[in-house]
Amino acid sequence: MQTLSPEPAPGPLTRTHYSAETVPAARRRGYWREALSRTFGAVDMAVPDEVWSGTIRTAVLGRVQAVTVESEPQFARRTRRLIACADNEDFVVVKLLSRGGARVEQDARDNAVRPGQLFVYDMARPIRLALPEPFQTKSLVLPRAVLGLDETDISRITALPLGPESAIGGILSPLLAQLVDTAEACPEPVGELIARNVIDLLTVLADEQRGADTMESPSGARVLLTRIRAFIDDHLTDPDLTPELVARAHHVSVRYLHKLFETEGITVSRLIQRRRLEECRRTLARRDAADTTIAGVAHRWGFTSASHFSRVFRAAYGQSPVDWKNSAATGWGARSRPTEPHGSPRSLVV
Incomplete structure (x- = not known):
């Protein structure tokens, strides 16, 4: 079991397993908040006064990190102040909600997310993420550079829930889930290849949103x-x-x-x-x-x-x-x- 230092380390950690149940009750809340910030980047976290359970598993696939989180309700906010103070936290997160409900706000969008849907958010811009009930999420944390998208294209795909009913969501959701589930045991070249497919699909999504913006005119x-x-x-x-x-x-x-x-x-x-x-x-x-x-x-x-x-x-x-x-x-x-x-x-x- 990894012991956390008082100061959060910059950027996502690699090949890590956090479990709140192994920590004394008095330290559990602080431990959990720091574990989440270490995994996804510095955020203002609001978690229950008594955190009874929660696990975070991470694994590295080249420059991409696969993360599974199971926890009780929590609320996260990344402000401009935190972004300005952050060091080496230039990441985009692709998150699949496997269980529970969520609400995400970014780039003037405020959308509810249902189980089975995924969404994207950018750590370089302010965000609010509410998970008001026990939940499970599966995420890929990507350096912005690997996407090959500019600021405008990324802003087109943030906070947009995608589910099995959409063409890209129907492909991307099971692909992301399988990649995260098998990341720890997946041979690195295979994992990197699958991660590349996910990235390519995000590029297609940006293309479609660019087209949708054009159609508005x-x-x-x-x-x-x-x-x-x-x-x-x-x-x-x-x-x-x-x-x-x-x-x-x-x-x-x-x-x-x-x-x-x-x-x-x-x-x-x-x-x-x-x-x-x-x-x-x-x-x-x-x-x-x-x-x-x-x-x-x-x-x-x-x-x-x-x-x-x-x-x-x-x-x-x-x-x-x-x-x-x-x-x-x-x-x-x-x-x-x-x-x-x-x-x-x-x-x-x-």
Whole structure:
């Protein structure tokens, strides 16, 4: 059992097990407050006058720390004064509420949290966290640097409860729980890899929130749509042009990209196909297309299968690419035959 010194050590501790039951009742309250501050950073703690039980288990996964806390009710507040006095406490906490209820306040948000939901909070900004009944939480304590997110992006995801009903919450909650539960026995490379997946999902969440902020401004959404359409037109010849590539190029999630196009009456994939078909149709109708093969035109504009191209072309225009090409060629021939009154060929300017 670790003995705590009177002064809290800066930053999270590593591979530690605190248990309030092993401490004499008279010292239990002070012991528990210091254990919590050591684990998550300096906070003003309000805990019951008589702390009868509580355990904290921590384990290190590279630069990430996994923490399980079981305790009686408590209330934590991190003020600007504490932030200013803190040394080496630049952390973001991802917390899953396994049991009990909670309320979290940060960045002008004040939300209740139910069991099964997780939330994020930033130790570099003021926060209030209330856990008014016996609870269990499972947390990852991350150095801000490993997230790769700026201040604005982090502020978009703080104090937002995410549960199994959301796409990211449904993936992130069980992943975080499993990682924390197995952290002590998990081989370090495996644990670091899983932690990296959690971090990646937080980045996706920030992307979605960035998109949600943009959607609040109709002009902002319209500007982004214009950029995306221009990007698609510039990359039609790339056979790897997909919604995933488009989303990545514009720093948004695929889910948000699809949401953005809901008002357009067409999906991103359909838009890419439609624009490719339009360019193929235009190319096949040109006068110099006589020696160009259907497959060649299809491949030039990003279609990987000539047969698939022919099917979607017929579905879109009611005739095959060959028929369209031949009809266009006939039209060009008809326009090239008229002559001047003296019988000399008329020059055709196109």
